[in-house]
Amino acid sequence: MPAPLLVPALLGVAFLVLPLLGLLVRAPWSEIGPQLARPGVGEALRLSLVSATLATAVSLVLGVPLAWVLARSQLRGRSVLRALVTVPLVLPPVVGGVALFLVLGRQGILGRWLFEATGFSLPFTTAAVVIAEAFVAMPFLVISVEGALRAADARFEDAAATLGADRWTTFRRVTLPLVAPGVAAGAVLCWARALGEFGATITFAGNFPGTTQTMPLAVYLTLQREPEAAIVLSLVLLGVSLATLLLLRDRWLGRGAVT
Amino acid sequence: MSLAAHVVVRRGSLELDVQLAVADGEVLAVLGPNGAGKSTVLRVLAGLLPPDGGRVVVDGDQVWDSPEDHRPAHERSLGMVFQDHLLFPHLSVTDNVAFGLRTRGVRRADARTTAGDWLARVGLTGLGDRRPGQLSGGQAQRAALARALVGEPRVLLLDEPLSALDARTRLTVRAELHRHLTDYAGSAVLVTHDPVDAMALATRVVVVEDGRVVQAGTPAEVARRPRTDYVARLVGLVLLAGTAAGTTVELDGGGTVAVAAEAHGPVFVAVRPESVALYLSRPAGSPRNVWPLRLVTATPHGSVVRCDLTGEVALTADVTATSFAELGLAPGAEVWASVKASEVAVYPR
Known part of the structure; x- marks a missing residue:
């Protein structure tokens, strides 16, 4: 292997892996138990898992049909639509949070109407956490499912049509089962992204322990007061992320899934 | 005539303008070189491709396609067999065959029973629980035929049904297909580039070249009196x-x-x-x-x-x-x- 490729490649690996090793080295292993048992830690972890799961559910319900429209419909301006859908992917999450606040906040375009009608205001609630996470994470699912749909042989859908299946039946009974691995991979990716969401969440949902303080927010705030506790929280997130990755590789990506 | 079609499709360099008429119990072979537009004709008949002009009429009064009207594939009484069978890989063979009954509202248990009967008719008894991937090419094409025929469609469309099979399998599947086509009461259209398929399976042949019918007749007439170099070379x-x-x-x-x-x-x-x-x-x-x-x-x-x-x-x-x-x-x-x-x-x- 030529050195001009090998050396930067090795440096790249070190760059990506060393910080994680550092986390492991600096971890106060003896204090992990007590640290995890502290009030607030379990709460933040539970809130993170629940809100990431809900955000993934929202993304599945909205994102899979959206991916279908992008991949299969004859709609004019599909490329524009795709570009719009992927904007949250490249947008700084903080900007997303501000945008959500301006639309869904108590004084927002839609939020004002919601508040006047029901007296309910979205920001600084757990629902806001789910919305912020779904906003940031759903494009991952859409892109992944759209790719799977494009790779799947559309002639199976023709065959279903000749057997009397309308497009909805075809979608449920043929298309969705065919792209299930892609949907699953997209859902895991989406869930992992939602779990780590920070910027949009803290901007739109705030940082209230028990209702909106997810793990990443807890890590950031603890780091300033008690670095040891922040390391422990980080380890937990690292563990969850690694588990997700293993799940992805073994269960879906390994079986030649289309993503 | 139970299937009468005038198919006009303009697509890039292809200018397709073909008229067909198939009586009940008749098997019409559409013979032609690759790129002649044969498969496009079949896709229009199936309702998978709206034509740019012409009409598709079944039983004299059921309009499937006309300049004003396009009935989508799932509302047509048809069965289609594809070159590479296209059995749904996530369903068992029985569920594949039962699929067309289920979409038409037949109860699951009844659909599976009927599917089992059809699997027996095409010689696949005992293979119903397998996945399509566990079947040989010939078995898969037999299952695809059962899947297409199970709903007793008015029109049966066969798109190069034998060309993905190896030579030996093709021989036996062709003989079986001939038997099933003889029993079939509706109108069948077979698209092929193999004159042997056309001669062995069809009651009438149309030859399509460059989007036009260049010859029509019984297989014997076409074989004896070819009208284009392509047909002459084939026979x-x-x-x-x-x-x-x-x-x-x-x-x-x-x-x-x-x-x-x-x-x-x-x-x-x-x-x-x-x-x-x-x-x-x-x-x-x-x-x-x-x-x-x-x-x-x-x-x-x-x-x-x-x-x-x-x-x-x-x-x-x-x-x-x-x-x-x-x-x-x-x-x-x-x-x-x-x-x-x-x-x-x-x-x-």
Whole structure:
């Protein structure tokens, strides 16, 4: 292997892996138990898992049909639509949070109407956490499912049509089962992204322990007061992320899934 | 007529304009080279592709396609068999066959029972619980046939159903397909580029080239009296066009051919390559069709050597390997070719 490729490649690996090793080295292993048992830690972890799961559910319900429209419909301006859908992917999450606040906040375009009608205001609630996470994470699912749909042989859908299946039946009974691995991979990716969401969440949902303080927010705030506790929280997130990755590789990506 | 179609599709370089009529119990083969638009015709009949013009009418009054109306595939009573079977990989063979019944509201248990009966009819008893991936090519195509026929459709469409199979399997599946097509009461349309499929399975043949029907008739008529070079080559004949006056045909490309039957006006002359004899010197006696020609290529073709000849008349001769060796011919060699007038078919253009 030529050195001009090998050396930067090795440096790249070190760059990506060393910080994680550092986390492991600096971890106060003896204090992990007590640290995890502290009030607030379990709460933040539970809130993170629940809100990431809900955000993934929202993304599945909205994102899979959206991916279908992008991949299969004859709609004019599909490329524009795709570009719009992927904007949250490249947008700084903080900007997303501000945008959500301006639309869904108590004084927002839609939020004002919601508040006047029901007296309910979205920001600084757990629902806001789910919305912020779904906003940031759903494009991952859409892109992944759209790719799977494009790779799947559309002639199976023709065959279903000749057997009397309308497009909805075809979608449920043929298309969705065919792209299930892609949907699953997209859902895991989406869930992992939602779990780590920070910027949009803290901007739109705030940082209230028990209702909106997810793990990443807890890590950031603890780091300033008690670095040891922040390391422990980080380890937990690292563990969850690694588990997700293993799940992805073994269960879906390994079986030649289309993503 | 139970299926009457006029299919017009314009797509890039393809200008398709084809008329078909298929009676109940009839199997119409659409024969043509790749890219002629055969499969496009089938996709229009299936409702998978809205045509740019024309009509598709079933039973005289069910309009499937017209300039005003397009009935989508799932609202047509049809079954379709694809070249590579397209069995749903995530369903068992039984569920694949039952699929068309389930979409039409048949209860699951009943649909599976009927599917089982059909699997027995196509000789797949006991394989219903397998996934399509666990079937051989022939078995998969049989299952695909059962899946297409289970709903007793008015129209059965077969898109190159045998061409993905290996030669031996093709033989047995073709025979079985023939049996099922004979039993089938509706109208069947078979698209193929293999003349053997068309001859063996169809009651009538249309030949499509460049988006147009160039010939229609029974398989025997098409085989005996081809009207284009493509068909002639498929059925192993040399086709020459000319103008007849009595028993002499003046060929369009120059030269004359003597024929036994009297004819007048524009005609086709068809010559079987095995009826062409080759000599190193002008043959004795006085056969009426003798031409000095030059050998272009010689290729082994089964037990004979196929010699493409050029000169006054472009001919192909099949000679046995032994006589080819005795003649000692090489490309470029001068030979005399002769055909008996009685061996030459002549029919109006």
